[in-house]
Amino acid sequence: MRLTPAGRRARWTPAIRAAALAAAAVATLLAVASAAHAYPRLHLSSGSARCQDCHLSPAGGGLLDDHGRFEAGDALSRGGDGALLHGAWDPPPWLALGGDLRAAGGLKHRGDEREGLAFPMQAELYVAGRGAGVTVYLAAGLRGGARSPQPPLVERLASREHYVMYQPGARYVRVGRFFPVFGLRTADHTAYVRRYLGFGLLEEPYGVAVGHVGVTWEAHLHAYVPRPVAFLGAGPRARGIAAAYERRLLDETAAVGAHARVATTAEDDVVTAGVTGKRWFADAGLLVQAELDLQRQRFTAVDAARWQLAAHASASQLLTRGLWLGAGLHRWQPDLGLRSSRDAFEVDLQYFPRAHLEVHLLGRASAQGNDLDHPGWLALAQLHYYL
């Protein structure tokens, strides 16, 4: 996404550049939609052991803080100024602004069916006010989708996250709409450990969370309810409690975690427990990470229950500054008592040519019920710009 042709950039004043970028952001916002999480492969490998080293949210994702913006240009991409609007305008210290704009295109192939995809993936703006340990945060955008027809613009307005947080030090209290800290929290909402465990698009619940984000460990406890008012967004149907714990080891080159959740709806009760592990091999430039979740779903209206399993494992190789090559496995078993597994293998290339820019290429083969001879294929290219 070239916003300013290189040859003309020198003639643009900072004010014009800021206005142009803002206009482009708003224009795209009016056309698009959807979601953002953190990049777990940047955890540990970037030298940052806590999501909150770079993000305002304890869970990561969304707005970057000053350190995160500096790292985005200085260490994680091929260069550039990671500050808001490329440094064209510095907001006052109490104000943080940002946004994510994402477009995607690709091909899907399963059996005799082929489908081309080209769609706006995300258009969100973020604003946060900070002072005296209090953060007031709002993310707003339009619901998007890969397929037509889309509803009218006014019906697509959504705010995935809005909360008030008090964090005078390592401990925090957060109230509003946001996901619990749970698992690896990959940016890919189609990852099986997200989509099948209730962390899909727009499924952020309303709740209250407390936590401790320390040097060597962090812990989070989150109680949540379904959306209280329909127009506030889709959200999940369940109410529940989620807890997560992570400990950093080996001079912050490794982390292990555990998480659990109890959730209930009018139709079922679900108990989920899982573990995560990460290891960054600095000499090899290799990050490996994994998550394993076991879930029991009990149906309240019928005398039945089932065990489910979700798992993810991946390895990411830092080829050179700003360029990652990754490979990962996904597994989902909706009922461990039946042959009903879904597996996927993927390869991805993530490139940050400059601060604010990202190109992501993904290839994924997925198979049902151990039928590895007839996989479905997906090739997806994403272009991402953040303010």
Next chain:
Amino acid sequence: MTSSRAVAPAPRDGPSSGRDRPGRRWPVTVAAALAAAACADTADDRPARWAYVHAAIVAPACATAGCHSTLAATAGLDLSSATGAYTFLPGRICGEPVGPGSPPRSYVEPGSPERSQLVYQLRGAGRALMPPDVPLPEVEIQLVERWIEEGAPCD
């Protein structure tokens, strides 16, 4: 148009089939379940009842926030509640007899999986695949077929 797969009801147990054993043996159950995960191929003893089909299949696979939820209601379908989804799929009001004022059947023809549009969509057979990104596991589709074959009751 015929179904891409013959409907073959699987053997099943009654409601007290032992699938739901609360108690203190859950660590053993977990270990056994994990050990069997890679090679599980047991008979499908799940109840072909709407309460199960909706909670186990329709709600998690179709009523996701961005698709057939209350807010998004893609294609005009809100499948988030069991009673609401039932009205859309067989075109009946749950708990009420079929009458002149009943909504027209469109997605499910009770007793006839081979004439139910829902089955074709779940298989992507001549219709747009649903869910559109990846199909449901075959055993889930077979359970939906079994529920339809048994008259698609709202129980």
